[in-house]
Amino acid sequence: MYALNETHDLTLTSWVDSANQPGCDFPIQNLPFASVRRAGSDEIFRGAVAIGDQAIDLAAVRDAQVFGGDVALLVALAAEPKLNDFMAEGPEAWSELRLALSRALRTGAAEQGALAQCLIPLAELEYDLAMTIGDYTDFYTSIHHATAVGSLFRPDNPLLPNYKWVPIGYHGRASSIGVSGQAFHRPSGQLKAPDAAEPSFGPCKRLDYELEVGIVIGRGNALGEPIGIEAAEQHVFGLCLLNDWSARDIQAWEYQPLGPFLSKSFASTLSPWIVTLEALAPYRAAFTRPAEDPQPLPYLSAPGNSEAGAVDMQLECLIQTPAMAEPVRLSQSNFSDSYWTIAQMVTHHTVNGCNLQAGDLFGSGTQSGPEHEQAGSMLELSRGGKSPITLPGGEQRTFLEDGDTIIMRAVCDKPGAPRIGFGEVRSTVLPAR
């Protein structure tokens, strides 16, 4: 767990004026990472850090030799097209670069002149995935989602007996993960209506989104060497937003007995900016279980995890149909309602000796809150397609239609702490081919 330090100081201001504005996602206390280039150019992508409405081009910082010593070496790693090598350096390195950037961006910093030459407006950027994702694991940490979806797929048996003991997860497809802006064709596949004698082939009719938190692994572990829960967060670089697109009709027919496959592998979309776990230190919250529930097994328990294992991260999902001038909100939820913590996911994943690698991605699973209107998927909001949602303007949706855009946003915000925003992940459904 990260301690609060001078980089979290609420009174810090930056010489980048836009970073000091109320409601800014990227104040000087945030400093998230992405891989960027100027939109429409054929420049090489390189690492960058957001500040206000600008990005610090780390390749330019490297070339201008703004920093010396160890920090210069870290800048060079983080300036690569993919940040895997920087992520692999571990928390001391991440903290060292964060502190150096924080000091250099403060009002009155001596580095202002050199660093100002390295800024590019966010409005001029396009993004790549910040890391090469070797393996992608999707968890299932919202008990509210698991119960709601379980009741649709298995009315007699919604929450399976293992749910309160095992941080349930499955391996997902890494190749089809894209960055915000991804547009994808509606998938086709095998579908079988409950009353049909045989399956048929055709475009998915029950296309859905899933509102998830993406967890980016930094330092990995060797095969055969589990990560204990007290060290688990030292292996996590940061968090972002993940839309884990799902074809519900394909899923219902294919998923037994080996789990989701083609219903999830046609696209998944990440937000470009990875917020470090250190930036989120002011928003750590207690992790508790209802007294009547089983408490986690010892290997998933630690004082730090109980005291501050959760993250108070407000999540929001919006839709913009082709008929809408502006997106409208579909739901809101909070990552702190998760039934399992980030540390528990890391420890459980490696308890069998499985090796994580820098740049691996975990999905938190759909983050639905305890109330129906906090559902993180259309499947839940429309009660399995039985209760259409009426949008402003009178349009209705049970599942997504071609041309629909889904936008997800997140923010950590509370009195007495700096606002830490995540930007957004936005992606659009194209017609089936």
Place this chain on the structure above:
Amino acid sequence: MYALNETHDLTLTSWVDSANQPGCDFPIQNLPFASVRRAGSDEIFRGAVAIGDQAIDLAAVRDAQVFGGDVALLVALAAEPKLNDFMAEGPEAWSELRLALSRALRTGAAEQGALAQCLIPLAELEYDLAMTIGDYTDFYTSIHHATAVGSLFRPDNPLLPNYKWVPIGYHGRASSIGVSGQAFHRPSGQLKAPDAAEPSFGPCKRLDYELEVGIVIGRGNALGEPIGIEAAEQHVFGLCLLNDWSARDIQAWEYQPLGPFLSKSFASTLSPWIVTLEALAPYRAAFTRPAEDPQPLPYLSAPGNSEAGAVDMQLECLIQTPAMAEPVRLSQSNFSDSYWTIAQMVTHHTVNGCNLQAGDLFGSGTQSGPEHEQAGSMLELSRGGKSPITLPGGEQRTFLEDGDTIIMRAVCDKPGAPRIGFGEVRSTVLPAR
């Protein structure tokens, strides 16, 4: 599908005498690929092709400029530490290099002098994975395995209704895949005996192997562009052997509703030599379904797939316990008993637009034959642990014990065609940590 050509000619002999011996896995008609270096050295791994009891070091072939023109470029790609770029070149390129090597290795070839300088005895080699595996997908193509395992996990409902329609598969863990010689610690995890009120944590007690064929993807496809069944095999570089280690007790507790996870992610082991699909052309066999079964949907059907979609590949699994001087056979089966073909796996995997990438790995799923003694896992052989297997010397096994080594071999062999061997995959269970 590959046509027979001069490289398959049964009468070809090589100036590498060992390649002409009866029972040789690697005659001149085979020419499989691996990534090798001298055992115990710190040399850089590089691509190699097996011939008899020797490997052609492709980096040495490149440096000696044995070939010119396009072939020299292909040698350079295949000489890299990982063969992904060569695999991505596609079937015309793979055939071109195969033909050039076949001609240069024939008795009396002008290249003998130069190429002989590039040989290293197989006995002096160690191996790396031949490719970086971006994504690993494990299928479930043996209906005999699915029925037998289903009856153990779900006695009332062994073969689910989708099995005869959908080539069932799930995403596996790529990071923990190793090459023959891999030794791994017995995994620990959550276990729950059927009669226990709560799960406990500890070492797996029901450790098992799975006898599988590994399918290596060569040329990939773009996201959103499915691969039709008639073109599917053009995307497959070759086949190898895969031991998909499984912790059956972890699996039974964790697998619902999202499928296998930690029960499979602690280790999977590949044979080092990848046999190209072209080398297997003499062993292609008709793909048929029992008349009473549903026939594959149109997107999974094509004349070529019916005529020659199967591969007549004999599979064998052996065990060597610490008490044994020599391994003994546990079972034999044949890949041609698979319920789905390679082409059907490729097409189904991409029908939703999922993108495959060069070096991706498919597992065939455990290849159990129709008879009980043809079972490809200990779970099946011991009938869920209820019928111990007695080994020569009197030892018994229901599942694997520490120190046990599992060896898998495969060969294509029939009168009138060259013997095409796969070498072996060998791996050992170490005690839990």
